[in-house]
């Protein structure tokens with residue numbers, strides 16, 4: 001899997017301080033393979049790789065991360081950004097009834113999605129919803145819409161196979177207006193492949209209905225072909241959004257990237273089952289993880305990046321290199337960094353299980369309590385004492401200083417001594433590591 005391959009590469013990249021042309025090359029080969037395996041179309045993959053390379057080159061590697069991890073996070077971010085950040089709900093900004101036109105190949109999931117959308121708009125947006133089928137080629141299609149509309153609790157406007165789609169559209173919109181519907185959902189005929197007559201028909205429907213949303217419904221399992229379908233529909237219609245169906249299948253969903261890139265329209269929803277409630281607002285971030293097949297590692301890397309104060313980490317690294325040593329101020333800074341990342345237990349949760357299993361099952365609550373107590377003690381010290389811990393370890397007035405600190409932090413003198421011991425050990429460890437080493441330190445503290 002990509003996760004295995006990338007983690008292998010991540011290992012070989014350990015110890016390098018920045019991302020270079022050399023180390024990016026091999027990594028990009030793996031990402032390219034992963035995207036192709038996820039069925040992202042080739043030209044889309046090429047564009048994507050070029051963008052990632054440009055963003056990644058020269059990036060500093062901060063804190064306890066290594067270049068491989070930083071690169072994974074750049075890839076993931078770019079992937080999510082390409083598929084659209086934030087959520088894009090249905091736009092209903094129109095003189096009622098707001099018309100939503102469903103377009104896509106036969107079998108893509110238009111009729112099913114029409115029912116799901118009706119339910120979504122009723123429940124989440126409190127709208128009065130009417131549906132109508134302009135699929136006059138298959139009598140069963142009209143019945144199917146009638147059924148899902150009933151499940152959704154919306155109203156269905158009857159149409160018949162001998163009518164013209166154009167006339168159905170006009171009748172439905174007239175009915176919706178007269179009965180004060182907020183939304184009219186128009187299901188259309190499927191096309192098995194791109195067919196000029198059917199494209200002309202849906203263009204005419206678009207002109208007649210003037211929809212506020214024209215949704216392109218596409219099957220996530222369609223893979224490489226999605227790019228051609230998307231091109232044809234984009235040329236025929238001004239698409240305003242995409243619904244990616246059948247994401248509950250075993251496809252890695254690479255079609256999302258292709259379709260988004262080709263149409264430029266936001267992916268608004270994902271279909272996640274055949275049932276009426278199988279519709280979710282599309283989450284680009286989560287989908288990026290699915291395409292790469294490595295959600296957990298990515299989440300951890302992002303978390304570490306968020307929490308690490310880059311400047312502080314660099315200063316610390318400088319200090320250690322210059323030999324001036326790790327003092328209690330640094331100790332305090334490390335503790336607040338951990339807090340920013342949501343504490344020990346939230347970080348341990350994100351680590352792959354193989355890693356935490358080895359560390360046994362540390363008592364996280366206790367570790368968190370200890371950390372808080374240590375922070376209190378450190379804060380009760382003067383800046384000078386933190387800078388010069390020797391004042392507390394072998395200074396003349398160490399006893400009175402420790403007493404003052406213990407009182408200030410509301411702890412016992414033994415607690416202060418324990419912290420100084422831990423600090424002493426850590427100082428030795430930091431010297432050996434010569435660098436951030438946040439993760440190692442945390443594991444030691446947790447276990």
Ligand code: GDP
Pocket residue numbers: 104105106107108109110111112113190245246247248249270271272273274278
């Ligand atoms: P249309 O021809 O575009 O109207 O497609 P349909 O709505 O009739 O759907 C075609 C088939 O795909 C049906 O069997 C649906 O139940 C199924 N389907 C649609 N959306 C989803 C989905 O999100 N997940 C799954 N598993 N099946 C879906």
Ligand code: MG
Pocket residue numbers: 110111112135141187188190
């Ligand atoms: Mg249909």
